[in-house]
Amino acid sequence: MDHLDKLESQSVYIIREAYKQFKDIAVLWSIGKDSTTLMWLVRKAFYGNIPFHALHIDTGYKFKEIYEFRDEWSKKWCMKLVVGTNDGSIKAGMGPKEGDKLSCCGQLKTDALKQTIDKYRYKALLLGIRRDEHGIRAKERYFSPRNKQFEWDYKDQPPELWDQFKNQQHGEQHIRVHPLLHWTELDIWMYIQRENIPIVSLYFAKNRKRYRSIGCEPCCNPVDSEADTIDKIVEELKTTNIAERSGRAQDKERAYMMQKLRALGYM
Amino acid sequence: MNNENLKFVIVGHVDHGKSTLIGRLLYDTNSLPEGKIEEIKQLCESLGKDIEFGYIMDHLEEERDQGITIDTAQTFFTTKKRDYVIIDAPGHVEFVKNMISGASQAEAAVLIVDAQEGVKEQTKRHSYILRMLGLSQVIVVINKMDIVDYDQKRFETVKKDLFNFLSNIKIKPSYVIPISAKNGDFIANKSGNMNWYQGLTLLEALDTFKTKENANEKPLRYVVQDVYSFDKRIIAGRVESGIIRKGDRIKVLPSGEETRVKSVEEYLKNVTEAESGKSIGITTEDKLFIDRGNVIVNSSDLPAITNRIKANVFWMDRIPFKKGESLRFRCATQEVNCAIEKINKVINSSTLALIAEDASEIKNREVANIVIRTDKPVVVENFNTMEELGRFVLGREDTCAGGIITELE
Structure with missing residues (x-):
């Protein structure tokens, strides 16, 4: 097996473990390159099926390309799609211009x-x-418990060795499973290239700008790039030393914001 | 591009310089994102400290404040030869379960020892864990040579002291390298500060190591993970060793029933075989009762089917084991209840001192030689012949010990 085969096999193993151990599970689909690759791997693991909900958390501020892609591929891949929104906050007018970005991400x-x-x-x-x-x-594990408040006790995580993952869940706790944990950004793109995985057009350069990481439209900035095909993106990533999420406002607003978000349960 | 990828863990006593070494490796291999050094510089200034490479790895506020690495963190760099994944394991005694979680994923290890402080408690404990996990590709780096004026005598003293311990536990390091992670001596570049050392740099030494060999040559062990019936009945599992092929005459353990592989199933692909490491599916000629935990083999070289196992375990739970408690035994995809029938010996995992014989409890961070009795027979092997079926964990709600099988009856 080559490098990508090994990554794929490990991910398929983890996806199958999660399904076997917990049955009541869902896969979070942000429609970005990583979670779309994850959907691809779920279909591989279950021979073309996605035997649980695909969950899209919608803030209402996503790019229109994201919504179009979601509607097209959720049908083509026969997903049981669930769109989760915080209607209360949206009605109350929460958005990136209201208040700070931390509370916007927090609520929406x-x-x-x-x-x-x-x-x-x-x-x-x-x-x-x-x-x-x-x-x-x-610092994440493949199987990582979160409490009802979504808090992540990273100081006292259960041991994880030899692919023996946490398989018991109690009360209000839920388990976050991370089948792509061991992949890099470049691995993802090389796999998308090899497998021909469909991907949102925002990743491809238009007028010398492209998005390396996508989310809500008001909080994402494109990076300078000429890469308008998957092949060119792979080439670009082999030479760049600009951080992947450098275009994401939520990471930049203040130091450690990502950790704050994470401790509060932001995915 | 060469896609080979080697995972190694950096272990050693707290404050001996693991995080600094990682920061240095990333810096010297030009693997840091743009702006990262600036960000860390500013942060260190705001905290009133000199810039430290260690901060690159220590991302959490609490950790930064306490100055210790809490969990196993992983990061990436590339040499001309291949890609590397570094697993940074915490040196603090409280976090040994995280160290084990990290080290269990590694193919090689770098053991770091402070030239001034010499061999300490976690230096020994971590070495012991490497031995137990079966890691044989080990590099020793004697760090902070700058603090001891790059003194060869000091290097030799620490080396001798360490080797005395390592020979007891049968670890033979492939290289011993004097370094200064802070100044960059013998990490990526040779240095004029130690003309008495003519050996390899750390990166050169790492480049000589081998990635995990595939187990295609070993006898087939196909471990059943689940059975699906979406369109047809597919037995999903992973080839832990050997190769499974269409048409193979196979035996399902522990039942011993035999049949043939009718097809090898991979989504959207036409395949007739799957090699070791592959998560795949098969269908069988006869409709046998096959379930999760079963082990499928195809030769006369069989694993043991037993309910009595002799093993060494490393206890990593704050709550001690007390005789009489029932635990879950998990090996590959098998999971059964078990009791620890006898605790032959309990030893201190750092000093290797014998704590008790024929004991009745095992405490956190202790190693014990035990006899396990499982409720139902399990399919297992000696760790030295077949790692995949020779290692297991013991669990309560969460995993509380890791073990390797030393003897079978």
Whole structure:
């Protein structure tokens, strides 16, 4: 097996473990490159099926390309799509211009996710996060428990060795499962290239700008780039030393904001 | 581009310089994102400290304040030869379970020892854990040589002291390198500060190591993870060793029933075999009862089917084990209840001193030689012949010990 085969096999193993151990699970789909790759791997693991909910947490501020992509591929891949929104906050006018970005992310993403978990009583969630994405994520385990308030006790995580993952969940706790934890950004793009995975057009350069990381439109900035094809993106990533999330406002607003968000349960 | 990727763990006593070494490795291999050094410089200034490479790895506020690495963090760099994943394992005694979690994923280890402080408690404990995990590719780096004026005598003294201990536990390091992570001596570049040392730099030494060999040559062990019936009945699992092929005559353990592989199933692909490490699916000629935990084999070289196992375990839970308690035994995808029938010996994992014989409890961070009795027979092997079926964890709600099988009856 080559490098990508090994990554793929490990992810498929983890996805199958999560499904076997927890049954009441959902996969979080932000429609970005990582979670779309995760959907691809879920379909591989289950022979073309996605045997649980695909969950899109919608702030209402996403790019229109994201909504179009979601509607097209959720149909083509026969997803049981659940769109989670914090209607209360949206009606009350919360948005990136109201208040600070921390409370906007908190209400429109974290609280929306909490409400959706409460509603469907998921025991585990599959997420497409990677260790190389951001320092704080380097500390994650493949199977990571969160309490009802979504708090992550990173100081006292259960041991994880030899692919023996946490398989018991109690009360209000839920388990975050991270099948892509060991992939890098470059791995993801090389895999998208190899497998021909469909991807939102925002990642490709238009007028010498492209998005390396996508989320809500008001809080994402494109980076300078000529890469308008997957091949060119792979080439670009082999030489760049600009951090992937450098265009994301939420990370820049203040030092450690990512950790704050994470401790509060932001995915 | 060469996609080979080697995972190594950096272990050693707290404050001997692990995080600084990682920061240095990233810096010297030009692996830091733009602006990172500036960000850290500003942060150190605001905290009233000199710039420290260690901060690159220590991302959490609490950790930064306490100055210790809490959890296993991973990061990436590249040499001309290949990509590396560094696993930074905490040196603090409280976090040994995190150290084990990190080290269990590694293919090689760098053991770091402070030239001034010499061999300490966690230096020994971590070495012991490396031995227990079966890690044989080990580099020793004697760090902070700048503080001891790059003195060869001091280097030799620490080396001798360490080797005395390592030989007891049968670890033979491949290299011993004097370094200064702070100043960059013998990390990526040779240095004029130690003309008495003619050996490799740390990066050169790492480049000589081998990535984990695939287990294709070993006998087949196909471990069943789940059974699906989406369109047809597919037995999903992972080839832990050997190769599984369409048409193979196979035996399902522990039942011993036999059949043939009708097809090898991979989504959207036409395949007839799967090699070791592959998560795959198969269908069988006969409809046997096959379930999670079963081990499928294809030769006369069989694992043991037993309910009695002799093993060494490392206890990593604050709550001690007391005789009479029932635990969960998990090996590959098998999971059964078990009792510890006998605790032959309990030893201190740092000093290796014998704590008790025929004991009745095992406490946090102690190593014990035990006899396990499982409620149902399990399919297992000696760790030295087949790692994948020779290692296990013991659990309460969470994993509380890791173990390797030393003897089978």
